[in-house]
Amino acid sequence: MSDYSISAIGHIQSPYKQKFAIPRQPRLVPEAKAKLIFAPEFNREEFIRGIDEFTHIWLLFRFHGTADKGFSAMVRPPRLGGNERKGVFATRATFRPNAIGMSAVKLEGIEYKNGQLSLLLAGIDLLDGTPIIDIKPYLPYSDAMQDASAGFADTRPETQMSVEFTPEVTYFIEQQTQHPDLLNFISNVLKQDPRPAYKKQKDGEQSYGMTLYDYNIRWQVNGEHNVVTSIEKS
Template sequence: MSSSTLPNSYTFQPIGIIESPYQEKFGVPRQANLVAAKSRIRLLAPYNTPDALQGLTEFSHLWLHFVFHLCLRQTWKPKVRPPRLGGNQSLGVFATRSSFRPNPIGLSLVRLESIHTDQQDIYIEIRGADLVAGTPILDIKPYLPYADIQPQAHAATWAQEAPDPLNVHWTPEALANLQVVEEMQNLYELITQVLAQDPRPAYHHKTDPHRVYGVKLSGYNVNFCYRNSEQAPFGAPRPCIWVLAIKPL
């Protein structure tokens, strides 16, 4: 088939929807597996048949193709400014995994935990997803170590390692807020891991270093700020992310 006879476009339908603790783009980890939080894929009809998943649990990891559905109205540009480069250096969009792409298709590697059915619904329980709740899933494929692991592969200097996690320090007020939460330990770990990834926009680092942020996680609004100054109390590591308060949404 020559390119002149190729269709101009291809249309795909979601086969499932992500349910995750990430309720907005802000706070979502910037790659998979940086935060071990649990999520799940709810399969949509007509794909919610156990037949389509037969043999899947023999694999430990899955590739998810998904739509960056909250970036659909953004215009594509050939260059983007990855957060890993501090937001002040631009790169070709195809040299990054930015969500602002010509085709807003994402790729995430997640750990498969289990499959469970609940009346008509089929859920694939996963860990390590970097996907906002409501993300449409286009496809699920098994991770094939013999093909997908390329030990000799090398990346650009800026992408060679995961970003160093920041210290996360809970104020007594935030810890007190946590006492009334039902799944306290899970929420503590989720918040700590998410904030250790420093979700702040890179361009705030200099312009607004003490700003207080709110991030929505698992039904709670979490207030936090960054401290790299004399303002941190005795005993708090610095630099660190300070968890200030947690309130139900």
């Protein structure tokens, strides 16, 4: 088997600062905005000329947060509650031989600021700092296969999770102006129920924390109800 060397063309500047709470697929949280910051070698308009004619793009990336942990032939997909094993090539698990992933995301614009070229993206599901190794335009007539089926992941994951914010948290979010969709963003992240599968089987109140953008957020889960109890600058 031949070895190949692949260099990143850029990296993602994402609101997700830790693996916990990242949606398990792209576009499940539309409010998740990000930037693709091009590396110096590719920081030229020629590389993306015409890309603004497309509404969505494919990102090929490296799972840099787990690449050093190696790979497994069998994994436990969260969609199956972590109770059933599948072959890694039958899943989108992170523990892959080459640690390569892909996401179809919305392209919202192009930014050129202080000499830095960036793509503005939405519906992202990538950890902050993720290396991007390629970009391809999304082609609806070819990429969206209407007669396709997807086995154990055939339907969009849905939960019955509800989300409530304490008055203090709501006031804090309403006063900040940097992220106008912050309340909806937090709400939709929690509606995806980011807890590990084994935690979902436990009864009683559970407390969690996550970092989105530069905010530390804490919430409590009781059954299928979330209460966001605190938010503060990290």
